[in-house]
Amino acid sequence: MKTTKLIGLFSAMALTPNLAGAQDAMDEHPTYAKEVSRIIQENCQGCHQPGQIGPMSFTNYEEVRPWAPLIQLKVAQKEMPPYQYDDHIGVQNLKNDWRMDQEDIDTIVAWVNAGAPFGNQEDLPPPKQFPEVGEWRLASELGEPDHVIKSSAWDVPANGQDLWWEPEVDSGITESRCIKAVETLPSKAAHGSTHHANSHLVVMDDDGEWVRGDRLSEFAFGK
Incomplete structure (x- = not known):
């Protein structure tokens, strides 16, 4: 009996450093639950969710x-995110800037290099709420x-390049x-197949010709 107890004691002592080391390793790198999920919510889910134009959904870890x-x-x-803008030339302080912060980019790179760990369930943020598909955005303010x-x-053809329909x-x-x-x-x-859409009025000019007027409004993901 004494031998059995002694073996059990040494086994527990041998396991403890390994468990602590695993926790330390988790604390050293980003996890999906704590950091990456929030970056995905803010930068990706506008398009990458069911019913939207993104070809795959990014609403959860799976x-x-x-x-x-x-x-x-x-x-x-x-x-x-698809927002091509030169980072080194011209104005950089943009309103509604879609570019991902370098800190967020570095976080995702480090997360994947670490094996893309999930992390702790309790670190997950609440799901981000998006407008319903087909819902008028101005209805809450103007009816x-x-x-x-x-x-x-x-x-829209199932395959092919981007198309402009006018x-x-x-x-x-x-x-x-x-x-x-x-x-x-x-x-x-x-x-699910519309990236953006512009609307114009066609008006008659002084010569009696129908011409396209100024843009009335634009639909685009994320706006």
């Missing part, structure tokens, strides 16, 4: 982990739109009206 090496590559090369102009239907449709407005606000919004069916 979705992000298989893509970790590619995420590391794309953010390190500053290809993602539902008084007049909706719908474009004609168009089928339909002209009747506004349905037959009298002078003041415009308080304009919002451009893809339909629910088109949300």
Whole structure:
């Protein structure tokens, strides 16, 4: 009995340094739960969520982990988020700057180099809330739109390069009206294939020619 107790004691003592070492290693590098999840929320989930244009969803660790090496590559090369702007020339203090902070880039690189660990469940932030697909962004402030102009239907090919579609449709407005606000919004069916959309009025100039007027509004992910 004494021998059994002694072996048990030495076994416990031998395991303790290994457990402590594992915890120390976790504290030395970023984890998904504590750091990376917040970076993904702020920089990626606008497009990478169900129903949006991103080709894969990044709403949880199980979705992000298989893509970790590619995420590391794309953010390190500053290809993602897709906002190409020279970091060394011109104005750098931008309003609504989509560029990922270098500190966040370094965090993702270090996380992937460490094996993309999950971390502790209690460190996870609450899920980020996004507008519902097809929801008018201005409705909470101005109410539902008084007049909706719908474009004609168009089928997007399953494969191919980016396409510009420029339909002209009747506004349905037959009298002078003041415009308080304009919002451009893809339909629910088109949300996953529309990167951005601009709307213009076509007006008649002094020579009686129909010409495109100034831009009314723009839809773009993240705006």
